[in-house]
Amino acid sequence: MDRAALEEFEAQHYPVAGVDEVGRGCLFGVVVAAAVILPVDAFNLLKKAGVKDSKSLTAVRRTELDRLIRGMAVDCQIGVSTVTEIETLNILGASLLAMERSIDRLLPQPNHCLIDGNQKLRFLLIPPLPQTTVVKGDTMSLSIAAASIIAKVWRDRLIVELDRQYPGYDLASNKGYPTAKHIAGIHSLGLTDQHRRTFKLKSIN
Numbered sequence: 001m002d003r004a005a006l007e008e009f010e011a012q013h014y015p016v017a018g019v020d021e022v023g024r025g026c027l028f029g030v031v032v033a034a035a036v037i038l039p040v041d042a043f044n045l046l047k048k049a050g051v052k053d054s055k056s057l058t059a060v061r062r063t064e065l066d067r068l069i070r071g072m073a074v075d076c077q078i079g080v081s082t083v084t085e086i087e088t089l090n091i092l093g094a095s096l097l098a099m100e101r102s103i104d105r106l107l108p109q110p111n112h113c114l115i116d117g118n119q120k121l122r123f124l125l126i127p128p129l130p131q132t133t134v135v136k137g138d139t140m141s142l143s144i145a146a147a148s149i150i151a152k153v154w155r156d157r158l159i160v161e162l163d164r165q166y167p168g169y170d171l172a173s174n175k176g177y178p179t180a181k182h183i184a185g186i187h188s189l190g191l192t193d194q195h196r197r198t199f200k201l202k203s204i205n
Contacts, residue, residue, distance in 0.1 A: 006114070006134070006141045011040045013130075015074060017103055017110035018143025021095045022054070022151040026176035027186075028169065028195050029159055030080045031091065033098035034151035035106055035113070037074040038143050046072065046142060053138040054148040059156070066153040069146045076150050077105035087198050092119060100125050102147075116144050166192050 001009060010016040021033040038046065050057070051065055070076060079101030081094035089097065096119060103113060104126045112130045115121060116137035123129070137144035156175055163171035169185035169192075176182070191197060 001132075001134075001140075003140055007040075007043060009112075009132075010038075010114075010141075010143060013112045014040055015108055015110045016112045016114060016143060017106060018114050018116075018137070018141055018145070018147045019099045019103060020116040020138055020144050020147040020151055021098055022148065022155050023176065024091050024095055025178075026196070027178050027182065028166075028171060028176035028192070029162065030082055030155070031086060031095050031098050032151045032155040032158075033079040033095065033102045034076060034147040034154065035079070035099070035102035035110075036069065036076040036143055036147040036150060037106060037108075037110060038069075038146060039072065039074055042072045043142055046146065051142060051149065052145050054145070054152040055138075057149070062149050062153050065149050069150060073146070075106050075108070076147070077102045078151070078154050079103070079105070083194055083196055086196055091196075093122075096121050097124065103129070114141050114144055116148070162194065166194065 015037045017035045017037050019035045021031055023031040049068055054062055079098040081098040086094040100121050114137060115131055115133045118133050118135050120133055121131055134140050134144060138148040159175045160172045168189045170181035174182045
């Protein structure tokens, strides 16, 4: 489906949740998902405001849009998978679990879920819901784009707080991604309990 078809689909199947995650490529910290139900009559306003893939926005603009989305959404919720779950399930399984947790918290529960990517939810926690995967969903669906912003802002704030607890890794800047300063910190200080020890770290140690 193209963008217009997805908007029509959401109107016909309302309420529909857009679901996205952030943090899959990080060396440090949890993976975070957001599920967002937008009122159909808010779509045009949110598009004009610039709601789109969070990666294409500045941090300041994401924060502004986070407030706007939260103010207009029927509901939006966060789901998290821990570092231990990432290590146990692998990053894909943990990401899908975080997505499911975010959906589980929604009120009302959606009639349908639009999932960013090409991997369907496994519904390990809640009764199965109709779902559609959308490749590059954060550029195709306004609801998924909104979820990408909510998840990114929430996780970034968490990592900035953790930077105070785990100094020396430049986490406030890199948000847990494998930058040169982050890797230098690992070489100098070693791994913390929030580093994903089985995730892209073998080549570093």
